[in-house]
Amino acid sequence: MIRLRRKPELALLLIAFVPVALAQTTTLTLQQDISSRMPTGSEFSAKDVSGKLYKGHLVTHPARWFLRRGSMILVFNEPVVPITSDREGVLRAGNKVRLLKLGGSLAAGKLADDCVDGAIGATKARYLAAGVAVGLIFFQKGGEAKLHAGDTIDVEPRQAHQK
Numbered sequence: 251m252i253r254l255r256r257k258p259e260l261a262l263l264l265i266a267f268v269p270v271a272l273a274q275t276t277t278l279t280l281q282q283d284i285s286s287r288m289p290t291g292s293e294f295s296a297k298d299v300s301g302k303l304y305k306g307h308l309v310t311h312p313a314r315w316f317l318r319r320g321s322m323i324l325v326f327n328e329p330v331v332p333i334t335s336d337r338e339g340v341l342r343a344g345n346k347v348r349l350l351k352l353g354g355s356l357a358a359g360k361l362a363d364d365c366v367d368g369a370i371g372a373t374k375a376r377y378l379a380a381g382v383a384v385g386l387i388f389f390q391k392g393g394e395a396k397l398h399a400g401d402t403i404d405v406e407p408r409q410a411h412q413k
Contacts, residue, residue: 280294280295310323312394319345348393355390
């Protein structure tokens, strides 16, 4: 028999690890492609390893001007929530596409500068290049958040205080 009076470390370990053991995660596999371009309320489904089907709907925010990236939230009908790097469970598009578009806009500005440098002078060409770069940055959309059929999502049981 273990006496907890003499082993306070054991009692602290039990208190620390019991909540962790209760939060079991499950891996789900998506059944169809989903994207932040889809309308809010679009339904999706995912299966776990045992074959249980989980259904839910999307809350989406499509990509906008000025390289704002799209995002989506997966809301399950069952009492589970997705585990994401974001505390609020939001899936966002990556920064790779945004950085490529930003670099392409600046390169297009430099190309415009080089094309008209001799015709209108160096100073005016710099202003034209800045205008072209800012215009392209302003009117381009950011990347869309996408998950493809077969992608996996880790979920955990929803806590009692979450709704």
